[in-house]
Amino acid sequence: MNNAKLIEELPKGAIVQRGGGVYSITPRMPLGQITPDQLNSINSVVQEFNLSGVRVTAGQRLKIQGIPKDTLSAVLDQLGPVGESCKYYVQACPGTTACRLGMQDSMAFGAKLEDFLNGYSLPTKLKTGVAGCSMCCSESLVRDVGLIGKKNGWTVAFGGNAGKHVREADILAEDVSEEKVFEIISKALDFYSENAKIKERTARFVKRVGIDAVKKAVFGSAQK
Ligand code: SF4
Known part of the structure; x- marks a missing residue:
């Protein structure tokens, strides 16, 4: 995943939240399923970067919220493939x-x-x-x-x-x-x-x- 490109092309991989300045990422969760390891990855970035939290969306996905722009790249790096979004879920x-x-x-x-x-x-x-x-x-x-x-x-x-x-x-x-x-x-x-x-x-x-x-x-x- 090319993080610089992803960030440059916002909101493709990350979505700007209301008010600007912070972003959210919706990792790929095929058919609403997630493994314990994927859950751990999401939990660890939320804790490590002191993010505001995770929301369950209407489309059976987890949205990681409140990511400041200057940590977006590090968050995506740490999530690795878990952070990849899906084009048409x-x-x-x-x-x-x-x-x-x-x-x-x-x-x-x-x-x-x-x-x-x-x-x-x-x-x-x-x-x-x-x-x-x-x-x-x-x-x-x-x-x-x-x-x-x-x-x-x-x-x-x-x-x-x-x-x-x-x-x-x-x-x-x-x-x-x-x-x-x-x-x-x-x-x-x-x-x-x-x-x-x-x-x-x-x-x-x-x-x-x-x-x-x-x-x-x-x-x-x-x-x-
Ligand atoms: S649509 Fe609802 S009731 Fe029907 S198989 Fe799916 S979960 Fe079950």
Whole structure:
């Protein structure tokens, strides 16, 4: 990791906090999981640099807060790979690995999806939720890309958003295989990347171009 470059390109690796002068870092925590060693690394930098603390974010990550700019480089150095941020993180529930209601392995699928998404360069941030059943604990219907595990496969949702302008995602396909999910997402994201305005999230994009245009790009017609 090139710390000088990371700091120069703020807020890519570190985010300036309200009021300026201090920064936060959100280390990569794939699918909300963290090992004891990673936890120890985070704890030790917080204690050693007397930082204000750590916050659990809505996206299942730990945010190290209150880092003065002059210690940012040292903090990142000490964290090493633990401090690396993730371009497009995936939020996933335990699914069949631990939940009695799980219909699909949302953790395993979420890990593959994160690898897949990190090969993209999209117009702006992308939030993704993978749920192991229709209870949607990973908020798949209010995410840019949402997956819901069901008995016969996956439901693929696109264009959802939480926050100020809530938008329920449109369903692109139901009961599809893992392989088909990647094909659908790939086509939807290619269409989005090629046609979205700068910083336009998928929810506003779908509202502007219409979901039929997205379906046509994915399936060749507005019908699934
Ligand atoms: S979405 Fe379903 S499988 Fe996932 S944690 Fe919630 S109830 Fe369990």
